[in-house]
Amino acid sequence: MTNPATIAGLTSEATTEPATLGEAAYQRLRADIVAGGLEAGKPLRLEALRQRYGLSFSPLREALMRLQSERLVVSAALRGFAVAPLSREEIKDATETRILIECEALRRSMRDGDDDWEAGIVATFHALGRQVDRMAATAGKADVAEVLVMEERHHQFHRALISACGSPRLLELADQLSIETQRYRLPSLTGRNIGAPPRDVSAEHREIMDAALRRSGDATTLLAEHYRRTSASIQAAMA
């Protein structure tokens, strides 16, 4: 059965209580890795995790195996686990793979999407805009909780675009790649982001939305450029 948290969203705020400790460990570990609470490259000692989360080895190991499949954790046999390192190569590969997956899913959604699909795009675009406005009002303070809410809205918008593709695999892959790339985005969003190019992300979103609703082939091009711009700025910051 697919994990509802994977589909539902990114953040640790579980709308539903996890049924097992293994599931809880998975969600908390993933949230901490993505948000940087567990530093990239750092070894994940089981004894330390046991104390940190108040769990036993079994559910922790289960969660770590899952996270390893999602490339958030690496491991060597008998040598334990570590938070997957960040690298320019990885963000590049993740971004290009994401573009491949999401552009195909967007093409199919534009072909098959109905009124509900369109409504979902408009609704999530609006919600994202509201959140961006709210954060602009309290400018200066890069509150990490607020940033996480915005990232969740951002994810919901992009997911709405491809939600009518009809392929569970493409949607799951898109979710996984979204999580992976979020690891790279978050530091630059919470940090004070000096030297970032002046970029109107909201305008990019609006263009993508408009093209998608027009069922125009431009939508995939705009989507790819949107992701490549973000990736390039991250890579530049990783000098």
Place this chain on the structure above:
Amino acid sequence: MTNPATIAGLTSEATTEPATLGEAAYQRLRADIVAGGLEAGKPLRLEALRQRYGLSFSPLREALMRLQSERLVVSAALRGFAVAPLSREEIKDATETRILIECEALRRSMRDGDDDWEAGIVATFHALGRQVDRMAATAGKADVAEVLVMEERHHQFHRALISACGSPRLLELADQLSIETQRYRLPSLTGRNIGAPPRDVSAEHREIMDAALRRSGDATTLLAEHYRRTSASIQAAMA
């Protein structure tokens, strides 16, 4: 130590000795699911698995978590695991996703592939042909071990085609989708395959190879057709 290499010509990693029991459980479970030794849809009771493989719960659960990420196993919280069911929808989605992934990887490989890439294609094509000839000689007997060897060679050929793509993600996804679709192919290969359309698979492989070595855009079209033909025949047999 029990060597699964006799049963599993399935993957390259199956030939190397697993370092942990969890890894061994993963390999043996996967081989048994793909080969049909564990029936699709059937519940995987831990007590039964413990006896069958002579392992404790921990490594078994670890392996099952990994297999769940690869869509070979499904589970519901507190209700245990089951072999992932087979369905027309799944083989369709898996095939189309595989085409998306491998065609992109083939395009990149044709763009960047060097002499070693070409040599790998020619070598694996030859090895596959030898195996097919060997099996044609002993026709009538659909030996499951021989079929597994052939599937392994088949996989190696297709992997050689895309091996120069430069993306670890695309290669890993292709491997996973290859395993998934193998579950669907094996029954029809071991069974006596009545009513199958007369199809020269070797000729298809040669055409794909030739086009790839010519760096012709036809290669991706031929590859897609190759996979779609197989998928269609499987779906037809699933009436």
Place this chain on the structure above:
DNA sequence: ATTTCCATGATTTTCGAAAATATTCTATTG
């Protein structure tokens, strides 16, 4: 000075029992 070997401590991996939860069966009620 460098290497090799072994003891020591740290860490991962595995096990089987215990706890938690689901499922089945039976008895009872409406």
Place this chain on the structure above:
DNA sequence: CAATAGAATATTTTCGAAAATCATGGAAAT
């Protein structure tokens, strides 16, 4: 007879100790 509640059973999930393995450091040998 159908439906329900509760006990009994089956199964999953979790725990902490034990076993296996790796990492570290120091002594002996070259």
